Amino acid sequence: MYLKGAINLDLTKLLPILAEGFLVSIKIFGLTLLFSIPLGFVVSALKMCKIPPIRWIINAYILIMRGTPLILQIMFIYFAPTMLFKADAPPDRFWAVIVAFSINYAAYFAEIFRGGIQAVPKGQFEAAQILGFSKMQTFFKITLPQVIKTVLPSIGNEVITLVKDTSLAQVIAVSELFALAKKQASTQFSVMPLFVAGVFYFVFNWLVTVLFDLGEKKLSYYK
Amino acid sequence: MAMLEVRNLRKCYGDLEVISDISFDVNEGEVLSVIGPSGSGKSTMLRCINQLERITSGTVCVCGENMITGEKNGEAVYASADVLKKIRRNVGLVFQNFNLFPHFSVLRNITEAPVSVLKIPREKAEEKAMELLGKMGLADKAKSYPCELSGGQQQRVSIARALALSPQMLFFDEPTSALDPELTGEILAVIKELAAEKMTMVIVTHEMAFARDVSDRVIFMDGGVIVEEGAPSELFGNTKNERTKQFLKRYSENTFKEDK
Ligand SMILES: Nc1ncnc2c1ncn2[C@@H]1O[C@H](COP(=O)(O)OP(=O)(O)O)[C@@H](O)[C@H]1O
Ligand SMILES: [Mg+2]
Numbered sequence: 001m002y003l004k005g006a007i008n009l010d011l012t013k014l015l016p017i018l019a020e021g022f023l024v025s026i027k028i029f030g031l032t033l034l035f036s037i038p039l040g041f042v043v044s045a046l047k048m049c050k051i052p053p054i055r056w057i058i059n060a061y062i063l064i065m066r067g068t069p070l071i072l073q074i075m076f077i078y079f080a081p082t083m084l085f086k087a088d089a090p091p092d093r094f095w096a097v098i099v100a101f102s103i104n105y106a107a108y109f110a111e112i113f114r115g116g117i118q119a120v121p122k123g124q125f126e127a128a129q130i131l132g133f134s135k136m137q138t139f140f141k142i143t144l145p146q147v148i149k150t151v152l153p154s155i156g157n158e159v160i161t162l163v164k165d166t167s168l169a170q171v172i173a174v175s176e177l178f179a180l181a182k183k184q185a186s187t188q189f190s191v192m193p194l195f196v197a198g199v200f201y202f203v204f205n206w207l208v209t210v211l212f213d214l215g216e217k218k219l220s221y222y223k
Numbered sequence: 224m225a226m227l228e229v230r231n232l233r234k235c236y237g238d239l240e241v242i243s244d245i246s247f248d249v250n251e252g253e254v255l256s257v258i259g260p261s262g263s264g265k266s267t268m269l270r271c272i273n274q275l276e277r278i279t280s281g282t283v284c285v286c287g288e289n290m291i292t293g294e295k296n297g298e299a300v301y302a303s304a305d306v307l308k309k310i311r312r313n314v315g316l317v318f319q320n321f322n323l324f325p326h327f328s329v330l331r332n333i334t335e336a337p338v339s340v341l342k343i344p345r346e347k348a349e350e351k352a353m354e355l356l357g358k359m360g361l362a363d364k365a366k367s368y369p370c371e372l373s374g375g376q377q378q379r380v381s382i383a384r385a386l387a388l389s390p391q392m393l394f395f396d397e398p399t400s401a402l403d404p405e406l407t408g409e410i411l412a413v414i415k416e417l418a419a420e421k422m423t424m425v426i427v428t429h430e431m432a433f434a435r436d437v438s439d440r441v442i443f444m445d446g447g448v449i450v451e452e453g454a455p456s457e458l459f460g461n462t463k464n465e466r467t468k469q470f471l472k473r474y475s476e477n478t479f480k481e482d483k
Contacts, residue, residue: 121322123318123320123322124322124324126275126318127318127322129274130273130275130316131340131384131388132311132312132388133336133340137339137340141335141339146326149326221368222369223325
């Protein structure tokens, strides 16, 4: 009986609902990248800085971000203001998610960038210095392009994981794709909505993979 | 006129004194070769003069500009950033490992600094780069990337890159040491040509025959000091110094072994 229901399910009604959730997922995805990538660069720079206390703080931050579940971090950002700090109202759910995702992914990106920057041979910086490039010019003209090439595959991995991780936002009842699909599945007694949601994630990640492959190919003109 | 005056140069890494009290001059249009065993401080000396390392004490004067203004608590005090920049523009350094920028084409490797540091218009910089590439016999490689070139070609590009900034003086740190033996000739030929044009140069090298041929003066360094300084005919021909003799003897033995 349930199976029959699954087959008869009205896709024209289901798709718009899921598309709406998907839009929220994409927003989480896009905003997270927008904030976490520059933040990751800052964190990697701080981690390589010469002042020990700053390095200790950054190390602790990276350890916590990578050592605890993201789902827990999302809950902490959402509940801590009211439960720990006696705030009057909890923060906006959506922005709590963005904050949690951004600081979490920044930690991962920071470690990837650090690896990429340290992979640039010392001679590159010395040549730049001898030729008279300023620190800014050296970073943007010499370091960054080479870092991008080395980190692109690892960044691709993280970005694909991020697409799937957006589903964790449901833990504080943000109506993203997975949350809506689950709701539809239970009201309609069908696994079809979940399956369709899976197709959404899959197709999107397929696109992401194609884009990163393209980027890697474009940067394969040297070395 | 002395283009370069080094006085009482000392460089320590912590407690390790790598260069102790070195003084020498290089005159305009002169070619000075620096020879000596590995670890004797030759690279460190070049790196100190080119501001890649902080000197511990002593003075360095390039084209009349003092890099060091004094001493405080036993540490050299550097001149203002403006002066250091000016000095930087007067000198060029060619590295043992070329250090070309892998993501730039050959042409861009040469033009990037003139365009973004000296603010020369791109067309002008490219014109000059092509001229330099022609001189290096690499005019057809302008659009290639460093990874597509042989070591010798890469080193010629890096020489062109240094020359593109029209330095008053050029330093070479073992420019042929990373090259296969059959490729060293092309680099030495380029340096000889520069010498013929009266380019002021300081060349750290293990190519004794070349040093004898091209230099006006030779310095032999060992253990962070200048052991002997003189005309190539003196130093290579009939040195009285025991350490120099031993080094040159060991060197010719090694070269002989390699040849076999
Ligand atoms: N960054 C550094 N820290 C400590 N010691 C160094 C450093 N760089 C060079 N040295 C030491 O300085 C000495 C001279 O090195 P170098 O100038 O490279 O000699 P050369 O170029 O004549 O072979 C060596 O004993 C080397 O180990
Ligand atoms: Mg050396």
